[in-house]
Amino acid sequence: MRVLLTGATGFIGAHTLRKLLEEGQTVAILLRPTSDPWRIQDLLDRVTVLYGDLTHPQALASQLKPFQPEAIVHLAWQGVVNTQRNDVSQIFENIPTSLELIRLSAEAGCKHWIGLGSQAEYGPANRILSEDMPTSPTTLYGSSKLALRYLAEGLCNFYGMRFVWLRLFSAYGPMDSPHWLIPYLILTLLKGEHPKLTKGEQLWDYIFVSDVAEAICTVLREQQARGVFNLGSGEARPLRTIIETIRDNIDPSLNLGFGEVPYRPDQVMHLQADIGRLKAIGWEPKTPLEQGLKQTVEWYRANRNRYDS
Numbered sequence: 295m296r297v298l299l300t301g302a303t304g305f306i307g308a309h310t311l312r313k314l315l316e317e318g319q320t321v322a323i324l325l326r327p328t329s330d331p332w333r334i335q336d337l338l339d340r341v342t343v344l345y346g347d348l349t350h351p352q353a354l355a356s357q358l359k360p361f362q363p364e365a366i367v368h369l370a371w372q373g374v375v376n377t378q379r380n381d382v383s384q385i386f387e388n389i390p391t392s393l394e395l396i397r398l399s400a401e402a403g404c405k406h407w408i409g410l411g412s413q414a415e416y417g418p419a420n421r422i423l424s425e426d427m428p429t430s431p432t433t434l435y436g437s438s439k440l441a442l443r444y445l446a447e448g449l450c451n452f453y454g455m456r457f458v459w460l461r462l463f464s465a466y467g468p469m470d471s472p473h474w475l476i477p478y479l480i481l482t483l484l485k486g487e488h489p490k491l492t493k494g495e496q497l498w499d500y501i502f503v504s505d506v507a508e509a510i511c512t513v514l515r516e517q518q519a520r521g522v523f524n525l526g527s528g529e530a531r532p533l534r535t536i537i538e539t540i541r542d543n544i545d546p547s548l549n550l551g552f553g554e555v556p557y558r559p560d561q562v563m564h565l566q567a568d569i570g571r572l573k574a575i576g577w578e579p580k581t582p583l584e585q586g587l588k589q590t591v592e593w594y595r596a597n598r599n600r601y602d603s
């Protein structure tokens with residue numbers, strides 16, 4: 295299949311690109327003038343590169359048509375990290391740019407659209423979450439994802455495109471942004487520094503990033519897949535256990551600062567995906583948490599210089 299993958303230079307995108315190419319798909323990606331393609335440098339000669347920014351869609355249109363995408367996997371998003379989740383200046387821009395991409399893709403003959411949503415669409419429910427549960431986001435990030443989920447579905451229906459929306463829970467693995475808890479913790483401990491942490495009583499659903507990429511490839515392949523799917527490991531562990539496992543992979547004697555940071559006022563204490571819908575189409579997570587954490591620590595140990603600045 296001919297697939298346009300947006301966000302290929304990002305954390306999830308880089309792993310997804312690798313998997314799509316392993317599966318023999320023909321892939322085009324976007325590069326902006328400001329993109330740093332370090333995660334996919336070794337793959338660039340195997341893809342078609344479209345140059346441009348989603349905020350200037352007309353410049354992309356003339357490159358999109360000749361590629362003739364059959365499917366769009368849309369991962370690009372401004373303001374993914376926690377510190378930008380309520381950034382009014384950029385978060386809502388994702389909605390018109392994503393809708394315009396659907397319109398341009400439909401005009402280029404595209405038939406399948408896969409978008410990345412988030413558990414943030416549900417808000418702090420503190421229970422196992424299935425796709426039919428009420429959504430009540432408390433961040434602009436969650437609201438904008440939820441708004442796009444409905445608008446994109448309407449537009450895909452209008453153009454006769456298959457619509458899939460994957461509500462991703464927390465992904466972890468090699469090459470992540472250092473702002474997230476797991477890379478922050480690993481990099482801090484590798485430097486021998488003391489991490490400041492909450493009490494760590496939260497129950498959290500972490501999924502290894504190659505399982506995320508595999509799920510994206512599965513919904514692309516399995517054309518009966520339509521609508522909203524939760525994408526998580528389906529298991530929740532106490533954050534404290536996850537943190538101690540990471541510490542033990544680095545140096546069991548290191549001191550952890552549990553309780554040195556208070557919980558946030560809207561702290562979610564239980565986040566867990568019901569993944570029955572994705573399992574029903576043949577996907578399931580393959581990487582046990584202990585194995586994924588070990589692999590992740592090893593990658594950061596070997597590549598820590600990349601994060602020095």
Ligand SMILES: NC(=O)c1ccc[n+]([C@@H]2O[C@H](COP(=O)([O-])OP(=O)(O)OC[C@H]3O[C@@H](n4cnc5c(N)ncnc54)[C@H](OP(=O)(O)O)[C@@H]3O)[C@@H](O)[C@H]2O)c1
Pocket residue numbers: 300301302303304305306307324325326328329330346347348349368369370371372374375391410411412413462463464465466471
């Ligand atoms: N990471 C998680 O655990 C998680 C959880 C739930 C949902 N998600 C969703 O999964 C998707 C990927 O997340 P991620 O963690 O991989 O994010 P990321 O590392 O921040 O990557 C974001 C990607 O979007 C691209 N992008 C942003 N604005 C763009 C624009 N205007 N035009 C073209 N490209 C643009 C970036 O390109 P540049 O390299 O040029 O900046 C980058 O490739 C996002 O939709 C995110 O909301 C992620």
